[in-house]
Amino acid sequence: MFDYHIHPNYSIDAEGEVEDFCKAALKAGLKEIAFTTHLDTDRVAEDCFVNVKGKRVDIASSVWFEDYESTIRAAGDQYKDRGLQVLLGVEVDCFPGVLEALPEGFFSTEFDFIIGSVHLIDHIAISANGRAEEAFRKYSLDELGKKYYSILLDSIDLEIFDVLAHIDLYRRYGEGFYGDAIHDLWKPHLKELSKKMRSKRVGFEVNTSSLRRGMQQPMPEERIIRALNDEGIKTVTVGSDAHMPSDIGKGIEVALEMIRNSGFEGPSSYRKRKSTVVPWSEFNTEKQK
Numbered sequence: 001m002f003d004y005h006i007h008p009n010y011s012i013d014a015e016g017e018v019e020d021f022c023k024a025a026l027k028a029g030l031k032e033i034a035f036t037t038h039l040d041t042d043r044v045a046e047d048c049f050v051n052v053k054g055k056r057v058d059i060a061s062s063v064w065f066e067d068y069e070s071t072i073r074a075a076g077d078q079y080k081d082r083g084l085q086v087l088l089g090v091e092v093d094c095f096p097g098v099l100e101a102l103p104e105g106f107f108s109t110e111f112d113f114i115i116g117s118v119h120l121i122d123h124i125a126i127s128a129n130g131r132a133e134e135a136f137r138k139y140s141l142d143e144l145g146k147k148y149y150s151i152l153l154d155s156i157d158l159e160i161f162d163v164l165a166h167i168d169l170y171r172r173y174g175e176g177f178y179g180d181a182i183h184d185l186w187k188p189h190l191k192e193l194s195k196k197m198r199s200k201r202v203g204f205e206v207n208t209s210s211l212r213r214g215m216q217q218p219m220p221e222e223r224i225i226r227a228l229n230d231e232g233i234k235t236v237t238v239g240s241d242a243h244m245p246s247d248i249g250k251g252i253e254v255a256l257e258m259i260r261n262s263g264f265e266g267p268s269s270y271r272k273r274k275s276t277v278v279p280w281s282e283f284n285t286e287k288q289k
Protein backbone atom coordinates (compact mmCIF):
# COMPACT_ATOMS: atom_id res chain seq x y z
CA MET A 1 0.00 0.00 0.00
CA PHE A 2 1.01 3.57 -0.65
CA ASP A 3 0.33 6.87 1.06
CA TYR A 4 1.27 9.80 -1.14
CA HIS A 5 0.03 12.73 0.92
CA ILE A 6 1.68 13.24 4.30
CA HIS A 7 2.43 16.40 6.27
CA PRO A 8 5.25 16.07 8.79
CA ASN A 9 5.72 18.92 11.27
CA TYR A 10 7.49 21.10 8.71
CA SER A 11 3.87 22.06 7.93
CA ILE A 12 2.71 24.51 10.59
CA ASP A 13 -0.63 22.71 10.97
CA ALA A 14 0.93 19.24 11.44
CA GLU A 15 2.53 17.35 14.31
CA GLY A 16 5.12 14.57 14.34
CA GLU A 17 8.66 14.24 13.02
CA VAL A 18 9.51 12.54 9.73
CA GLU A 19 10.86 9.61 11.74
CA ASP A 20 7.55 9.22 13.65
CA PHE A 21 5.65 9.03 10.37
CA CYS A 22 8.06 6.42 8.97
CA LYS A 23 7.60 4.24 12.05
CA ALA A 24 3.81 4.59 11.79
CA ALA A 25 3.95 3.74 8.07
CA LEU A 26 5.81 0.49 8.74
CA LYS A 27 3.32 -0.38 11.43
CA ALA A 28 0.42 0.29 9.04
CA GLY A 29 1.99 -2.05 6.50
CA LEU A 30 2.76 0.64 3.92
CA LYS A 31 5.41 0.06 1.25
CA GLU A 32 5.77 3.56 -0.09
CA ILE A 33 5.13 7.01 1.35
CA ALA A 34 5.57 10.54 0.03
CA PHE A 35 6.05 13.49 2.36
CA THR A 36 4.21 16.49 0.95
CA THR A 37 4.79 19.54 3.12
CA HIS A 38 2.60 22.55 2.33
CA LEU A 39 4.22 25.09 0.05
CA ASP A 40 1.95 28.07 0.70
CA THR A 41 3.17 31.23 -0.96
CA ASP A 42 0.11 33.49 -1.11
CA ARG A 43 1.27 36.43 1.02
CA VAL A 44 -2.28 37.73 1.34
CA ALA A 45 -3.45 34.45 2.87
CA GLU A 46 -0.54 34.72 5.37
CA ASP A 47 0.37 31.07 5.84
CA CYS A 48 3.80 31.32 4.26
CA PHE A 49 5.80 29.49 6.91
CA VAL A 50 7.30 26.12 7.71
CA ASN A 51 8.71 24.78 10.95
CA VAL A 52 12.35 23.76 10.91
CA LYS A 53 13.58 22.13 14.13
CA GLY A 54 10.99 23.95 16.16
CA LYS A 55 11.62 27.35 14.56
CA ARG A 56 9.20 29.15 12.26
CA VAL A 57 10.92 29.88 8.97
CA ASP A 58 9.67 31.93 6.02
CA ILE A 59 8.68 29.65 3.15
CA ALA A 60 10.90 31.64 0.78
CA SER A 61 14.03 30.76 2.76
CA SER A 62 16.34 28.34 0.99
CA VAL A 63 17.36 26.89 4.37
CA TRP A 64 14.22 24.86 4.83
CA PHE A 65 14.40 23.18 1.42
CA GLU A 66 17.91 21.92 2.22
CA ASP A 67 16.93 20.75 5.68
CA TYR A 68 13.74 19.11 4.40
CA GLU A 69 15.44 17.33 1.52
CA SER A 70 18.29 15.98 3.62
CA THR A 71 15.93 14.82 6.39
CA ILE A 72 13.67 12.95 3.93
CA ARG A 73 16.61 11.42 2.04
CA ALA A 74 18.19 10.27 5.32
CA ALA A 75 14.89 8.64 6.29
CA GLY A 76 14.78 7.04 2.83
CA ASP A 77 18.22 5.50 3.36
CA GLN A 78 17.34 4.33 6.81
CA TYR A 79 14.00 2.72 5.96
CA LYS A 80 14.70 1.25 2.53
CA ASP A 81 16.12 -1.96 3.98
CA ARG A 82 13.10 -2.28 6.23
CA GLY A 83 10.80 -2.38 3.20
CA LEU A 84 9.63 1.23 3.14
CA GLN A 85 10.29 3.63 0.26
CA VAL A 86 10.32 7.25 1.41
CA LEU A 87 9.75 9.90 -1.23
CA LEU A 88 10.40 13.62 -1.29
CA GLY A 89 7.31 15.56 -2.22
CA VAL A 90 5.56 18.84 -1.66
CA GLU A 91 1.99 20.17 -1.85
CA VAL A 92 1.96 23.41 -3.83
CA ASP A 93 -0.87 25.77 -3.04
CA CYS A 94 -2.06 27.03 -6.44
CA PHE A 95 -3.53 30.51 -6.90
CA PRO A 96 -3.26 33.16 -9.58
CA GLY A 97 0.31 34.44 -9.30
CA VAL A 98 1.80 31.31 -7.71
CA LEU A 99 4.52 30.89 -10.32
CA GLU A 100 6.07 34.28 -9.50
CA ALA A 101 5.71 33.63 -5.78
CA LEU A 102 7.45 30.23 -5.71
CA PRO A 103 10.88 30.45 -4.07
CA GLU A 104 14.01 29.43 -5.96
CA GLY A 105 14.40 26.42 -3.63
CA PHE A 106 11.31 24.89 -5.18
CA PHE A 107 12.90 24.75 -8.61
CA SER A 108 16.32 23.58 -7.44
CA THR A 109 15.07 20.71 -5.26
CA GLU A 110 14.88 17.29 -6.86
CA PHE A 111 11.39 16.22 -5.80
CA ASP A 112 9.97 12.75 -6.47
CA PHE A 113 6.41 13.95 -6.48
CA ILE A 114 4.54 17.25 -6.51
CA ILE A 115 0.90 17.76 -5.61
CA GLY A 116 -0.99 20.81 -6.87
CA SER A 117 -3.88 22.01 -4.72
CA VAL A 118 -6.46 24.72 -4.87
CA HIS A 119 -7.28 25.71 -1.29
CA LEU A 120 -7.79 29.42 -1.87
CA ILE A 121 -10.50 31.41 -3.54
CA ASP A 122 -9.77 35.14 -3.48
CA HIS A 123 -7.01 34.41 -0.92
CA ILE A 124 -9.50 32.72 1.43
CA ALA A 125 -8.97 29.08 2.46
CA ILE A 126 -12.11 27.14 1.55
CA SER A 127 -10.55 24.20 3.42
CA ALA A 128 -10.76 26.08 6.73
CA ASN A 129 -13.77 26.00 8.99
CA GLY A 130 -15.17 29.45 9.63
CA ARG A 131 -13.25 30.95 6.70
CA ALA A 132 -14.79 28.97 3.84
CA GLU A 133 -18.15 30.72 4.28
CA GLU A 134 -16.45 34.06 3.73
CA ALA A 135 -15.60 32.95 0.21
CA PHE A 136 -18.89 31.15 -0.40
CA ARG A 137 -20.96 34.22 0.51
CA LYS A 138 -19.59 36.02 -2.54
CA TYR A 139 -20.66 33.39 -5.06
CA SER A 140 -23.72 31.52 -6.19
CA LEU A 141 -23.13 27.77 -6.54
CA ASP A 142 -22.74 28.09 -10.28
CA GLU A 143 -20.27 30.97 -9.92
CA LEU A 144 -18.29 29.03 -7.33
CA GLY A 145 -17.93 26.13 -9.79
CA LYS A 146 -16.72 28.44 -12.54
CA LYS A 147 -14.29 30.19 -10.22
CA TYR A 148 -12.88 27.04 -8.63
CA TYR A 149 -12.47 25.05 -11.82
CA SER A 150 -10.95 27.99 -13.69
CA ILE A 151 -8.24 28.24 -10.99
CA LEU A 152 -7.67 24.47 -11.36
CA LEU A 153 -7.38 24.74 -15.15
CA ASP A 154 -4.98 27.70 -14.98
CA SER A 155 -2.87 25.83 -12.41
CA ILE A 156 -2.44 22.85 -14.74
CA ASP A 157 -1.15 25.20 -17.43
CA LEU A 158 1.76 26.17 -15.18
CA GLU A 159 3.19 22.62 -15.48
CA ILE A 160 4.64 22.64 -11.99
CA PHE A 161 2.97 19.58 -10.45
CA ASP A 162 2.21 15.91 -11.11
CA VAL A 163 -1.24 15.34 -9.63
CA LEU A 164 -4.16 17.51 -8.64
CA ALA A 165 -5.19 17.08 -5.01
CA HIS A 166 -8.69 16.69 -3.62
CA ILE A 167 -10.43 18.18 -6.68
CA ASP A 168 -13.79 18.53 -4.95
CA LEU A 169 -12.43 20.08 -1.74
CA TYR A 170 -15.23 22.67 -1.85
CA ARG A 171 -17.56 19.90 -0.61
CA ARG A 172 -15.99 19.92 2.86
CA TYR A 173 -17.77 23.09 3.96
CA GLY A 174 -19.75 23.77 0.81
CA GLU A 175 -22.32 21.09 1.48
CA GLY A 176 -23.46 22.87 4.64
CA PHE A 177 -23.60 26.19 2.82
CA TYR A 178 -25.04 25.28 -0.60
CA GLY A 179 -26.77 21.96 0.15
CA ASP A 180 -26.69 18.69 -1.79
CA ALA A 181 -26.46 20.38 -5.19
CA ILE A 182 -22.75 20.89 -4.46
CA HIS A 183 -22.20 17.21 -5.33
CA ASP A 184 -22.84 17.98 -9.01
CA LEU A 185 -20.64 21.07 -9.20
CA TRP A 186 -17.94 19.22 -11.18
CA LYS A 187 -20.21 18.02 -13.94
CA PRO A 188 -20.13 20.98 -16.37
CA HIS A 189 -16.34 21.27 -15.91
CA LEU A 190 -15.16 17.68 -16.13
CA LYS A 191 -14.69 17.42 -19.90
CA GLU A 192 -12.51 20.51 -20.07
CA LEU A 193 -10.62 19.53 -16.94
CA SER A 194 -9.83 16.03 -18.13
CA LYS A 195 -8.83 17.31 -21.57
CA LYS A 196 -6.29 19.61 -19.98
CA MET A 197 -5.09 16.88 -17.62
CA ARG A 198 -4.48 14.58 -20.58
CA SER A 199 -2.65 17.18 -22.63
CA LYS A 200 -0.42 18.26 -19.73
CA ARG A 201 -0.02 14.70 -18.39
CA VAL A 202 -1.38 15.57 -14.99
CA GLY A 203 -3.04 12.94 -12.80
CA PHE A 204 -5.16 13.27 -9.68
CA GLU A 205 -5.14 11.95 -6.16
CA VAL A 206 -7.84 10.26 -4.15
CA ASN A 207 -7.60 11.94 -0.76
CA THR A 208 -9.04 10.06 2.21
CA SER A 209 -8.98 12.86 4.80
CA SER A 210 -12.71 13.47 4.24
CA LEU A 211 -13.46 9.99 5.61
CA ARG A 212 -11.89 11.01 8.92
CA ARG A 213 -14.10 14.10 8.96
CA GLY A 214 -17.31 12.12 8.83
CA MET A 215 -17.87 12.51 5.10
CA GLN A 216 -19.11 9.49 3.18
CA GLN A 217 -16.75 9.74 0.24
CA PRO A 218 -13.07 10.45 -0.34
CA MET A 219 -12.10 13.51 -2.40
CA PRO A 220 -12.95 13.32 -5.20
CA GLU A 221 -16.04 11.22 -4.72
CA GLU A 222 -16.48 7.95 -6.58
CA ARG A 223 -18.55 9.37 -9.46
CA ILE A 224 -15.72 11.75 -10.34
CA ILE A 225 -13.09 9.00 -10.09
CA ARG A 226 -15.15 6.94 -12.50
CA ALA A 227 -15.78 9.88 -14.84
CA LEU A 228 -12.05 10.66 -14.99
CA ASN A 229 -11.30 7.06 -15.91
CA ASP A 230 -13.97 7.24 -18.62
CA GLU A 231 -12.22 10.34 -19.94
CA GLY A 232 -8.95 8.45 -20.31
CA ILE A 233 -7.05 9.65 -17.23
CA LYS A 234 -4.65 6.86 -16.22
CA THR A 235 -2.66 8.43 -13.42
CA VAL A 236 -4.08 8.37 -9.92
CA THR A 237 -2.39 8.39 -6.53
CA VAL A 238 -3.75 7.75 -3.05
CA GLY A 239 -3.12 9.83 0.04
CA SER A 240 -4.39 10.17 3.58
CA ASP A 241 -3.39 13.85 3.96
CA ALA A 242 -2.06 12.80 7.36
CA HIS A 243 -1.22 15.70 9.67
CA MET A 244 -0.19 13.37 12.51
CA PRO A 245 1.46 9.91 12.49
CA SER A 246 -1.69 8.10 13.62
CA ASP A 247 -3.49 9.25 10.43
CA ILE A 248 -1.05 7.58 8.10
CA GLY A 249 -2.56 5.01 5.74
CA LYS A 250 -6.11 5.69 6.97
CA GLY A 251 -8.78 5.01 4.37
CA ILE A 252 -6.24 4.00 1.73
CA GLU A 253 -7.73 0.53 1.24
CA VAL A 254 -11.18 2.05 0.67
CA ALA A 255 -9.70 4.47 -1.88
CA LEU A 256 -7.81 1.71 -3.70
CA GLU A 257 -10.94 -0.39 -3.92
CA MET A 258 -12.84 2.56 -5.39
CA ILE A 259 -10.08 3.24 -7.91
CA ARG A 260 -10.06 -0.40 -8.90
CA ASN A 261 -13.84 -0.54 -9.27
CA SER A 262 -13.70 2.60 -11.41
CA GLY A 263 -11.62 0.78 -14.00
CA PHE A 264 -8.06 2.00 -13.34
CA GLU A 265 -5.23 -0.45 -13.97
CA GLY A 266 -3.59 0.48 -10.71
CA PRO A 267 -2.47 3.45 -8.63
CA SER A 268 0.63 5.30 -9.77
CA SER A 269 4.00 5.38 -8.11
CA TYR A 270 6.55 8.18 -8.60
CA ARG A 271 10.32 8.52 -8.71
CA LYS A 272 11.90 11.84 -9.59
CA ARG A 273 8.54 12.98 -10.98
CA LYS A 274 8.17 10.04 -13.38
CA SER A 275 5.06 7.96 -12.85
CA THR A 276 4.47 4.24 -13.26
CA VAL A 277 1.16 2.46 -12.92
CA VAL A 278 1.50 -0.33 -10.36
CA PRO A 279 -0.80 -3.18 -11.46
CA TRP A 280 -3.36 -4.59 -9.07
CA SER A 281 -1.64 -7.99 -9.17
CA GLU A 282 1.17 -6.51 -7.05
CA PHE A 283 -1.34 -5.50 -4.41
CA ASN A 284 -2.89 -8.98 -4.39
CA THR A 285 0.48 -10.54 -3.63
CA GLU A 286 0.91 -8.01 -0.87
CA LYS A 287 -2.40 -9.12 0.65
CA GLN A 288 -1.52 -12.81 0.51
CA LYS A 289 1.73 -12.31 2.43
Ligand SMILES: [Zn+2]
Residues within 6 Å of the ligand: 091, 117, 119, 165, 166
Ligand atom coordinates in the same frame (compact mmCIF):
# COMPACT_ATOMS: atom_id res chain seq x y z
ZN1 LIG B 1 -4.55 20.15 0.50
Ligand SMILES: [Zn+2]
Residues within 6 Å of the ligand: 005, 007, 091, 241
Ligand atom coordinates in the same frame (compact mmCIF):
# COMPACT_ATOMS: atom_id res chain seq x y z
ZN1 LIG C 1 -2.40 18.27 2.35
